[in-house]
Amino acid sequence: MELSEDELIGAVRKVLSGAGADVVVGIGDDAAVVASGSGDTVLAADMSVEGVHFDRSLAPARDVGAKTLTVNVSDLAAMGASPRHALVSLALGDGVDAAWVIELFGGMREVADEHAMSIVGGDLSRGDGVVISIAVTGEVVPGRAVTRSGARVGDAVVVTGSLGAAAGGLALSRSPAAAEHAGTGWAKELERAHLRPVARVGEGQTIAAAGATAMIDVSDGLGIDLSRLCVASGVGARVELGTLPVAEALVDSEDALGIDARELALRGGEDYELVATLPEAAIDAAGAELRERFGTRLSRIGVVIEEKLVAVDADGTERPLDVGGWDHFAG
Amino acid sequence: MELSEDELIGAVRKVLSGAGADVVVGIGDDAAVVASGSGDTVLAADMSVEGVHFDRSLAPARDVGAKTLTVNVSDLAAMGASPRHALVSLALGDGVDAAWVIELFGGMREVADEHAMSIVGGDLSRGDGVVISIAVTGEVVPGRAVTRSGARVGDAVVVTGSLGAAAGGLALSRSPAAAEHAGTGWAKELERAHLRPVARVGEGQTIAAAGATAMIDVSDGLGIDLSRLCVASGVGARVELGTLPVAEALVDSEDALGIDARELALRGGEDYELVATLPEAAIDAAGAELRERFGTRLSRIGVVIEEKLVAVDADGTERPLDVGGWDHFAG
Numbered sequence: 336m337e338l339s340e341d342e343l344i345g346a347v348r349k350v351l352s353g354a355g356a357d358v359v360v361g362i363g364d365d366a367a368v369v370a371s372g373s374g375d376t377v378l379a380a381d382m383s384v385e386g387v388h389f390d391r392s393l394a395p396a397r398d399v400g401a402k403t404l405t406v407n408v409s410d411l412a413a414m415g416a417s418p419r420h421a422l423v424s425l426a427l428g429d430g431v432d433a434a435w436v437i438e439l440f441g442g443m444r445e446v447a448d449e450h451a452m453s454i455v456g457g458d459l460s461r462g463d464g465v466v467i468s469i470a471v472t473g474e475v476v477p478g479r480a481v482t483r484s485g486a487r488v489g490d491a492v493v494v495t496g497s498l499g500a501a502a503g504g505l506a507l508s509r510s511p512a513a514a515e516h517a518g519t520g521w522a523k524e525l526e527r528a529h530l531r532p533v534a535r536v537g538e539g540q541t542i543a544a545a546g547a548t549a550m551i552d553v554s555d556g557l558g559i560d561l562s563r564l565c566v567a568s569g570v571g572a573r574v575e576l577g578t579l580p581v582a583e584a585l586v587d588s589e590d591a592l593g594i595d596a597r598e599l600a601l602r603g604g605e606d607y608e609l610v611a612t613l614p615e616a617a618i619d620a621a622g623a624e625l626r627e628r629f630g631t632r633l634s635r636i637g638v639v640i641e642e643k644l645v646a647v648d649a650d651g652t653e654r655p656l657d658v659g660g661w662d663h664f665a666g
Numbered sequence: 667m668e669l670s671e672d673e674l675i676g677a678v679r680k681v682l683s684g685a686g687a688d689v690v691v692g693i694g695d696d697a698a699v700v701a702s703g704s705g706d707t708v709l710a711a712d713m714s715v716e717g718v719h720f721d722r723s724l725a726p727a728r729d730v731g732a733k734t735l736t737v738n739v740s741d742l743a744a745m746g747a748s749p750r751h752a753l754v755s756l757a758l759g760d761g762v763d764a765a766w767v768i769e770l771f772g773g774m775r776e777v778a779d780e781h782a783m784s785i786v787g788g789d790l791s792r793g794d795g796v797v798i799s800i801a802v803t804g805e806v807v808p809g810r811a812v813t814r815s816g817a818r819v820g821d822a823v824v825v826t827g828s829l830g831a832a833a834g835g836l837a838l839s840r841s842p843a844a845a846e847h848a849g850t851g852w853a854k855e856l857e858r859a860h861l862r863p864v865a866r867v868g869e870g871q872t873i874a875a876a877g878a879t880a881m882i883d884v885s886d887g888l889g890i891d892l893s894r895l896c897v898a899s900g901v902g903a904r905v906e907l908g909t910l911p912v913a914e915a916l917v918d919s920e921d922a923l924g925i926d927a928r929e930l931a932l933r934g935g936e937d938y939e940l941v942a943t944l945p946e947a948a949i950d951a952a953g954a955e956l957r958e959r960f961g962t963r964l965s966r967i968g969v970v971i972e973e974k975l976v977a978v979d980a981d982g983t984e985r986p987l988d989v990g991g992w993d994h995f996a997g
Contacts, residue, residue: 341894359706359809359811360745360811360813363814363898364745364813364814364815364898365710365740365741365742365744365745365814365881365882365883366708366709366710366741366742366744366745366747366802366804366811367708367709367710368706368707368708368709368745368806368811369706369707369709370706370707370808371702371703371704371705371706371707371805372702373702374702375690375699375700375701375702376699376700376701376702376707376803377697377698377699378697378698378699378700378751378753378786378787378801378803379696379697379698379753379787380753380754380755380787380788380789380799380801381755381789382755382756382757382789382791382797382799383791384757384791384792384793384794384797386794387757387791387792387793388791409696410696410697411696411697413696413697414691414695414696414697414699416697420709422709422710422711422801423711424711424712424713424799424801425713426713426715426718426797455709456709456710456711457711458711458712458713458799460713460714460715460718460719461715461718462715462718462797463715463717463794463795464794466713466715466757466793466797466799468711468713468755468789468797468799470709470711470753470755470801471697472707472709472803473697474702475699477701478690480690480691480697480699482691482695483694483695483696484695550696551696552696563672567694567695
């Protein structure tokens with residue numbers, strides 16, 4: 336590192352200058368101070384580790400920064416909350432230069448600005464490789480946060496947008512033939528989905544207002560995240576595989592990448608779409624509002640049942656849903 | 667790791683069960699929800715990296731957990747805030763077992779309980795070695811947070827407690843003769859100061875109420891942290907070295923450890939005492955209240971002047987204060 340700790344903090348402060356009006360004390364003091372609203376405060380944290388969540392030789396710093404904040408904002412979206420503030424802590428290995436760190440914060444700043452939130456503080460430390468740890472705050476009307484635990488038997492299961500493109504982008508980045516496909520429409524879309532996912536903040540608030548009984552974001556895979564929602568709610572779900580909104584670009588990539596698009600849509604992680612349970616009667620209006628306000632599709636993919644997690648094939652065959660997905664500690 | 671991610675989260679939830687009454691949604695959802703008060707919210711984050719901040723072979727997991735949360739709480743104390751909530755994110759290398767993680771959270775739980783705060787969420791990830799990243803929230807009366815930037819020429823510079831014992835404990839742990847001194851009174855005190863520092867929360871609130879114009883905690887060393895306060899305030903300070911409250915155990919260890927106690931008191935980090943600037947007239951009452959309520963000493967160590975940072979030796983010689991201290995990125 337060619338700057339001292341205090342010099343690097345100074346450079347980062349410049350990238351992040353111009354905090355929101357509710358920031359009483361911003362970066363550079365022992366702690367930040369923000370005016371507290373009249374609602375409930377929502378708190379979430381997510382960590383990105385070099386070699387696990389990103390590869391510095393493959394992903395531009397700006398994308399890594401943007402994505403790491405997006406992952407955090409997505410947790411707020413899954414509660415139906417409005418993002419407010421973020422704290423960013425970084426461990427940096429010896430080989431990291433200041434320009435990389437400035438770009439990283441530039442990407443975070445882009446996402447923060449999109450959501451009208453402020454990065455108000457954090458910490459810098461030496462480490463092995465890069466670890467990015469973010470904590471975010473958001474706000475909801477008191478009592479209105481949507482948890483994972485309220486799903487009721489008979490509710491419909493819905494999902495925003497489309498699934499599998501981020502996992503397709505990861506597969507593409509690891510494919511020996513990646514260079515050959517670069518520039519094709521589907522390759523660009525998969526790469527963007529992998530490097531620059533979008534948190535469904537407005538959608539989350541809309542679904543919450545429409546009466547969502549439970550909600551979670553798809554970070555580790557639709558199957559495993561839906562199973563977490565079901566466990567928290569003490570229910571099961573029947574998922575109709577034929578109704579999964581498989582990303583079109585992923586379907587287009589099947590032959591080139593040798594992947595099964597429907598399989599990746601079910602098990603692939605990092606799409607940051609929202610899965611929610613809603614009363615059947617609320618789906619149409621919620622779907623229309625999502626389409627009109629955000630251009631985002633809402634798909635009904637199943638129904639909440641008692642206990643079991645069941646997948647229904649296109650031909651009507653039922654089998655237990657093998658959730659798959661990502662376990663950080665799996666061998 | 668012998669547990670899956672979800673199993674480990676389940677085990678950690680048990681350690682952290684029994685959250686405060688203001689926790690609307692605790693651990694296990696996408697985010698935590700806490701009822702927001704009527705004050706200003708204070709946000710801080712601090713990261714602990716294995717091999718940089720702690721050594722897993724030397725420090726018990728319970729102490730590492732307790733200290734990492736204490737470091738965060740100390741940032742709240744330095745604003746005069748009341749601790750409220752914490753988010754804990756962990757990156758864990760392959761060699762870490764679940765029992766170590768449970769103990770780590772046990773230590774955090776101890777500190778959280780001491781300060782009536784709740785650990786409400788966070789994140790777990792695979793990594794190289796262990797990285798512990800904590801974010802905390804606290805509350806202050808609106809407009810009353812004490813920043814680093816309000817010191818005025820003529821204010822007295824005060825410090826709580828005593829200095830240098832934590833650095834002495836670190837020196838002891840690295841000393842080839844450590845085993846030989848184990849069990850002596852000073853060795854026990856230095857070790858405790860190094861492994862289990864205490865955040866001066868009540869003291870910070872008392873000093874804030876007494877009219878502190880600026881405050882910072884001693885994390886990297888009295889010299890460098892005081893210089894940060896001075897830079898933020900656009901002032902200097904004259905420090906009378908003879909008045910530094912050098913830890914008694916450190917003085918007792920001088921011969922055995924071959925250290926200069928006064929030097930370590932000035933430059934050693936991790937004491938987590940508070941340095942504040944106060945109007946001269948406010949010192950006596952603040953000192954009396956600290957002594958009565960917390961049994962903590964308040965020492966006047968200097969005065970705020972224009973621009974320069976100056977040290978006055980016991981014989982009255984003035985020289986520029988060489989701040990020393992810890993830069994994470996120094997070669």
